[in-house]
Amino acid sequence: MQIKVEKKEGSQITFDIEVPKETVNQLFSKAFKKIVKDVEVPGFRKGRVPRKIFEQKYGKEPIEEEATKQLYALVYEKILKEENITPITYPRMEVLKLSEDEDALLKVEVVTKPEVKLGNYKGVKVKGNKIKVEEKEIKEQLERLQKINAEYPPLLENRPTQEGDWLALEMRPASGEIPYLRQDTESIWYKLGSDQLPPSFYRELLGAKIGDEKLIETTIPSDHPRRELAGKKIRLNVKVKDIRKERLPELNDEFAKKLNFENMQALKERIKKELESFKGKREEERIKAEIVEKIVKNSKVDIPPLLLEEETEEKLKNLEEELRKKGIDLESYLNQQKMSKESLEKILREQAEFELKTLFVLDKIAQEEKIEVSDEEIDKRLELVVQGEDKKNKAKLLKEELARRGRLGSLIQRMRNEKTIDFLYENAEVSPKPLVSSK
Numbered sequence: 001m002q003i004k005v006e007k008k009e010g011s012q013i014t015f016d017i018e019v020p021k022e023t024v025n026q027l028f029s030k031a032f033k034k035i036v037k038d039v040e041v042p043g044f045r046k047g048r049v050p051r052k053i054f055e056q057k058y059g060k061e062p063i064e065e066e067a068t069k070q071l072y073a074l075v076y077e078k079i080l081k082e083e084n085i086t087p088i089t090y091p092r093m094e095v096l097k098l099s100e101d102e103d104a105l106l107k108v109e110v111v112t113k114p115e116v117k118l119g120n121y122k123g124v125k126v127k128g129n130k131i132k133v134e135e136k137e138i139k140e141q142l143e144r145l146q147k148i149n150a151e152y153p154p155l156l157e158n159r160p161t162q163e164g165d166w167l168a169l170e171m172r173p174a175s176g177e178i179p180y181l182r183q184d185t186e187s188i189w190y191k192l193g194s195d196q197l198p199p200s201f202y203r204e205l206l207g208a209k210i211g212d213e214k215l216i217e218t219t220i221p222s223d224h225p226r227r228e229l230a231g232k233k234i235r236l237n238v239k240v241k242d243i244r245k246e247r248l249p250e251l252n253d254e255f256a257k258k259l260n261f262e263n264m265q266a267l268k269e270r271i272k273k274e275l276e277s278f279k280g281k282r283e284e285e286r287i288k289a290e291i292v293e294k295i296v297k298n299s300k301v302d303i304p305p306l307l308l309e310e311e312t313e314e315k316l317k318n319l320e321e322e323l324r325k326k327g328i329d330l331e332s333y334l335n336q337q338k339m340s341k342e343s344l345e346k347i348l349r350e351q352a353e354f355e356l357k358t359l360f361v362l363d364k365i366a367q368e369e370k371i372e373v374s375d376e377e378i379d380k381r382l383e384l385v386v387q388g389e390d391k392k393n394k395a396k397l398l399k400e401e402l403a404r405r406g407r408l409g410s411l412i413q414r415m416r417n418e419k420t421i422d423f424l425y426e427n428a429e430v431s432p433k434p435l436v437s438s439k
Contacts, residue, residue: 010302012306016106024071031064031067035054071106076091079108085112091108116299118368120298121295126294127431131280132279138275141275152244159243161192162206164191165191168187169238170185171186171188173234174235211239211240214239215238219232287430288421295365307356366417369423371420373412378412
């Protein structure tokens with residue numbers, strides 16, 4: 001087997017390969033023996049059909065397809081062994097010539113890990129923001145707790161509905177209307193005056209009583225997942241089954257005690273600490289992202305064009321899938337955004353390039369600093385994921401399953417990147433350090 005190597009930009013390598021006809025004939029022979037095992041032809045035992053009869057009945061294509069697969073495997077194994085390379089993507093293989101009794105010609109393109117020239121990654125200067133928790137934020141959280149603990153007692157009389165009432169509604173399409181609801185009849189709770197339902201519901205239901213039934217016309221949202229329904233007008237028969245008035249508890253020491261706090265002041269202090277913790281973590285993540293961005297921009301990585309093309313295509317495919325779930329096609333999305341497909345692809349390519357560069361830079365830093373992920377760290381991470389008792393055994397089984405499906409490496413890589421980013425954060429110069437204060 002003759003192999004001609006051509007190294008291209010961005011750690012991309014092309015191999016022009018010539019396989020001798022003796023090897024080609026062996027591959028065709030093996031391919032036929034593999035295929036014919038399951039073939040049955042009248043007059044012959046299963047797996048004993050002569051090749052000439054097989055080709056008369058099924059043609060040469062099945063044999064050529066199997067021979068091509070075996071040729072790929074043989075050539076790829078030979079390249080990895082003799083050239084001592086570690087590809088980071090699946091190879092692109094093209095058969096230029098493949099026939100029995102002739103030398104085969106192939107072209108194989110692989111992408112290996114690109115060279116990374118790191119800039120300075122220690123002592124990166126980043127400005128931190130002071131953590132502030134204001135009284136209004138504490139008040140908002142108290143009001144949220146107040147609503148969570150609200151009571152909804154039945155009305156003592158069948159009075160007309162008022163704004164703010166909670167209504168139990170039974171809805172069904174009017175006669176002859178398209179089947180818009182998930183079921184023939186759908187029941188929901190609706191706060192009168194909220195934006196939970198279109199304004200037509202508020203207008204028709206304000207002043208209604210329990211047992212009243214209204215014919216309400218509304219428009220199906222334009223982003224409805226069923227595109228044939230989006231934007232259409234429908235009529236619904238809506239019956240008021242129940243009316244409840246929201247009763248909010250008073251925000252006092254008694255309320256705090258029901259939540260297992262000594263008094264209202266203790267509850268406020270806990271809320272403040274939790275907000276400080278949340279904001280502190282968010283600020284830390286912002287700082288980490290800025291540190292990584294600065295390091296990546298100051299490093300040099302020649303991203304392989306083939307890899308960049310694949311990542312860009314994957315991003316576009318993912319976007320189209322997300323849009324499809326919302327009932328929107330790519331063309332409609334581009335019209336909404338007033339953007340051409342070329343402009344979108346340019347944006348996605350830039351995103352892909354930065355993300356790839358970030359991955360290679362973090363990997364290089366991890367190599368330089370000998371940052372690794374231990375088995376114990378992996379086990380602890382998986383124990384956080386599994387539910388119930390006997391977490392250690394469940395985590396072990398999950399680890400084996402991830403390894404079997406080829407996904408354990410991705411988890412290890414993600415954890416290694418997290419450790420590397422933590423290292424960069426610890427070695428950065430953040431000024432001022434995030435401080436906690438309150439107004």
